Amino acid sequence: MKEFIEIKGARINNLKNINIRIPQNKLTVITGVSGSGKSSLAFDTLFEEGKRRYLLFSGAQFMVDSKQHFENMDSSILNQIDDYIKRKRYRLVNSILILKNGRIVFEKYYNRFNENSRNNIKSIWKSILSIVTGICLDKGLIKSIDEPIREYLPEFARNLHPYHKLITIRHLLTMSSGIYWNGGIHYHCPMMSQMMRTNDWTAHIADIAMDSVPGTKFEYKEWDVMLLSALIGKACRGTAYDIAKEYLYAPLNIKSDEWPKSPCGFSYTVMKGEENSDLSARDLAKIGLLFLSNGSIDGKTIISSDFVRRATTPSFINVSIGSSTGNYSYGYLWWLFPGKYVCRGGGGQEVNVIPDKNFISVVQATVTSSSKSYDDINENILRTAIK
Known part of the structure; x- marks a missing residue:
């Protein structure tokens, strides 16, 4: 999110159609002759900005513009x-939420969902786990993402395979541990079923x-995300949650x-009880806004801007997932896609962030065995709506 307050077409006292940008986190002095409207401009700006931040991040609600001011869309x-x-008969879509410049410009719910309804997030949890990793780094619970995981998970320190000892936290964050996997994008696969019959998932993976x-x-x-969650649990002497x-x-x-939790105690959401991790569309939008604002809310850093930058910088390009390439x-x-970064979960769960346009879209849907992605909603409609 841009680090300034933008005022368009302000009309106060003798000020007519004023367009200005006021930098945030800096001292700004507004001067003018008596009665010009400078004080009203300053105080009204402070009031509106304070209200915007409160509504956005206090959890009350987002800024909903009743006048349908579509923010350059x-x-x-x-x-x-x-x-x-x-x-298109997308009967499984439960919610569509669009934010532009911090304002909700479109919000629609289906299938008896509303703004308080929580939907399965599926693998969006992985992106949230990435944020948790960044928080652990900021707080010194993890020294570096280039630390070998054997420093936290002794199963990989005593393993005889030399490659196991080379695996770092970075490799878990980028899905490049090198550990054999043949389950594709599916977690309901023989490899997972075999592991779930054991009491120590970490040892099994090792x-x-x-x-x-x-x-x-x-x-x-x-x-990789299982090991990352287990590692975070060891680092904080608790769980990633x-x-x-x-x-x-x-x-x-x-x-x-x-x-x-797994039988050995680390957080993992793609299993029995995964509904506990469900989030609303507005909750997911807050995750997008956090990254769009470089990790800080109301001047308070939740996650470092450096981690946000690195998390949204390609570690691997032209990747494939299952039979899909793109x-x-x-x-x-x-x-990461050209011009945007995305949280994705199975069955059509998406949080799309387009930084250059201050734009966020959230799609939620019911997950079934025939679930699909709803990329066309974003590509055919939402992208063309942005000016």
């Missing part, structure tokens, strides 16, 4: 979204053969039940 195209979803040298090959898999609850969800006033890259558990 084509309102005629926005009005087509509902018709498009009905025409016994799996290596497929490649760590850091040389991207392979979307569950092993404990960090998320106190340092991410609480400041953003996001409500979530405790994430389910013009996308991968950062620290975030999907």
Whole structure:
């Protein structure tokens, strides 16, 4: 999010159609003759900015513009979204939320959902786990993402395979541990089923053969996020959920039940009890806004801007997932596309952030065995709506 307050067409006392940008976190002096409107401009700006921040991040609600001021978006195209979803018969879509310049410009719910309804986030949890990792780094719980995971997970220190000892936290964040995986994008696969029959998932993963040298090959898999969550638990002497609850969800006033745990105690949401991690569309928008504002809310840093930058910088380019290939890259558990970065979860869950346009869109849907992605909503309608 741009670090200034933008005022357009202000009309106060003798000021007519004033357009200015006031930098944030800096001293700004407004001068003028008596009665010019300078004091009204200053105080009204402070009031509106304070209200905006309170509504955005206190958890009350986002700034909803009752006058349908579409913030440099084509309102005629926005009005087509509902018709498009009905025409395509996207009956599983539960919510569409669009923010421009911090304002909700479109919010629509289906299937009896509303702004308080929580939806399965699926693998969006991975991007949230990335944020939790960054918080651990900021607080010194983790020294560096280039630390070997064996420093936290002794199963990898005593393993005889030399490649296991080379795996670092960075490799887990970028899905490049090199541990063998043949489950594709699916977590309901024989490899996962075999692991879930054991009592120590970390030890089970440590016994799996290596497929490649760590850091040389991207392979979307569950092993890496499981190990990352286990490592965070060891680092904080608790669970990844404990960090998320106190340092991410609480400041953003996001409500979530405790994430389910593996038999050996680390947080993992893609299993029985995964509904505990469900979030509302507005909760997901807050995650997008946090990254759009470079990790800080109301002058308080939740996660360092450096980690936000690195998380949304490609670590691997032209990656593939399952049978799908495309013009996308991968950062620290975030999907990267030209001009935007994305949290994605199975069944059509998406948070799209386009920094240059101060734009965020959220799509939520019911997950079924025939669920699909709803990329066309973003590409065919939302992108064309941005001026």
